[in-house]
Every structure is written in structure tokens, then in C-alpha cells.
Amino acid sequence: MAVYTDVAADELADFLKPYDLGELLSYKGIAEGVENTNFLLHTSKGSFILTLYEKRVAKNDLPFFLALMTHLAEHGVTCPLPVKAGDGEALRELSGRPAAIITFLEGVWPRKPNVAHCAGVGEGLARMHLAGANFAIKRGNALSVSGWRPLFDAAASRADEVQPGLHAFLAAELDYLSSGVWPSNLPGGVIHADLFNDNVFFLGDKLSGIIDFTFACNDMLAYDVAICLNAWCFEPDHSFNVTKARAFLNAYGRVRKLSEAEEAALPLLARGAAIRFLLTRLVDWLNVPPGALVKPKDPLEYFRKLRFHQSVSSVRDYGLMPSGLVA
Ligand SMILES: Nc1ncnc2c1ncn2[C@@H]1O[C@H](COP(=O)(O)OP(=O)(O)O)[C@@H](O)[C@H]1O
């Protein structure tokens, strides 16, 4: 459950005054997510999500996220829309935090993603990449290679408390990934950067919307593909499911074909994606704020995924025939 900042009823009532949302009927903290504080609001005009942006979100980046949702929605991606107050502003402040209200999206996120969900997310991700192509605002990826070292430094001294040997393992992997091997010339654009199953809604097996753009940024499109391989294509026992990966990659490729260079880079990008989530989870695991209603996510899940990607030599291991070869 992620509620880092409590909001009193009278504070919320004051905050809502400049909006045209009718009467507030109820509100409750949302029992999911780890990054921000989210409340579900029921008003006489419908349901809305109120987000108070917390630790990893820079206030200056919020206009990027809010404008991106509007841009994507205008280009055919089903995602929440920012709700503006009477003064035309969607971004305001509540309980000392930047805060925004967004529209409520119908659907549920899949607790046990199946092959059809993986295909749906492949297609949805590729459509999002195409829809983001002409988005004018830029935001660098603060959690790419140069952002990993500070996370490691923040957790290094206690990493072995989580698993003996983790410190040395992370240090070696970081040294490798920062030794000049990280790709720099792959096609870029707007990436979601956190398209996990709790951020993709489905109605049955059909994708009904994408939420949570608070890590969205400009980076290599194939890095987003690598994040999804990590998030969608492993089983609860941490084994890799090549059938899901093939379904995901083929569905992505039907909308936006990966270049040979992108395919060749996927194992490395998947290692990078795995260490990025391993590190943020490790920092969060070791630093749960007192009193916060949050269930930190298991960093070791990403240790195991990273070990798998270290053993991968080609995109074939992800179920895809390299495009340079004839099947
Ligand atoms: N626009 C929305 N419509 C419906 N539910 C939402 C919406 N935004 C967030 N939620 C709910 O809130 C949960 C946490 O939101 P999320 O944005 O993932 O949190 P965080 O900001 O911590 O990353 C989601 O899993 C979902 O259940």
C-alpha cells in the first residue's frame, strides 16, 4: 500500500474547491504502488485518482508527465487525462507535495499475466512508442546508467544483509555496464520506463489502458522493450517463459519492427533494466519510511532475472529469430 502522505478530509475539501468535480462522496488511500501517494476519489461527477508526488519525482518533471498523458490520449493511447482546476492548472500542491488529479481508467491489471496479456502489452507498447514520436517536451532518463551508481552507493554498505555476496555482484555488473558497452545509437523516443503489469489495465484479455507515467522519459525505445521482458516474461518461480517473450516481441514487432541493432542489443538492455529495478528495490527495501503504508518489492526477484540475462547470448534466447537470419 502506498500512502506516504496523509490528507485530512478538510484539507482535501479545500483542495477540491477550484475543480468542477461536484461533491466529494468518499476518498481512500490506494493499496497498490510504491512510488507515490494515491487516493481514489468518488465525487458526484464520477471517480478520479489524486496523486501526491513523492521521493523520486522531481517537481520540474511533472509538466512533462501531465502533457505526455494528454499527447498520448490525443494520439490514440488510452491513458488517464489530467483534470484542470478552474484556473486551467492541473498541477497544484496538497499537504506540502505537488499534486494532480487524473481521470479514472476502467479495467484491471492482470495479477497472473498470460500469453495473451503479453501479446497485448507488446502491441500496446509499440503503439505508445509510435504515438510519442512527435511529443515536443524532452526529459532525460534519470535512472539510466549514470543514475545507477548513486543508487548502488546508497545501498552498498547494507547490500549483503539482503543476500551475502550481493555487494560484489552489483559492483561487478555496474562496472561492466558502465565500461562503454551500453548502446548509444539505437532509435530513441518517449518510453514509459515502468510498464509493469500493475500499470497496464485489461478488460478480459484486451488491453484497456496504460497508467503511471512518472518514470516516462526520452531514451532508447528498445530499453522499454527490455523492461517489459523483465516485467512480463518471468514466472512467479523466476523462470523465464520464452512463450510469453515470443508473444510479446512478435506483437511489438507487428506494430514497430525492431532493427537488427536493437535485437542484438536486447540481452544487454535487459541486464540494464534488471539492475535498474534491482537497485531501486534494494534502496527502498532498506529505507522504508517509518509510518508509511507501503509494501516494498523484493529486490532479489531482479537479482535472479539479472542472472538469467547474463546467460543470454542472443535474442533467440528470448524466442525471436534474429531478423538478419532466414527462419
Ligand atoms: N487513472 C487510474 N485509473 C484507475 N486506477 C488507477 C489510476 N491510476 C492509478 N490507479 C490505481 O492506483 C494504483 C497505484 O498507481 P500507480 O500510478 O502505479 O502508483 P505509483 O504512483 O506509486 O507508481 C494502480 O495500481 C491502480 O490500481
Ligand SMILES: N[C@@H](CCOP(=O)(O)O)C(=O)O
Ligand atoms: N515497477 C517498479 C516499482 C514502481 O512502480 P509502481 O507502479 O508499483 O509504483 C518495481 O516493480 O520495482
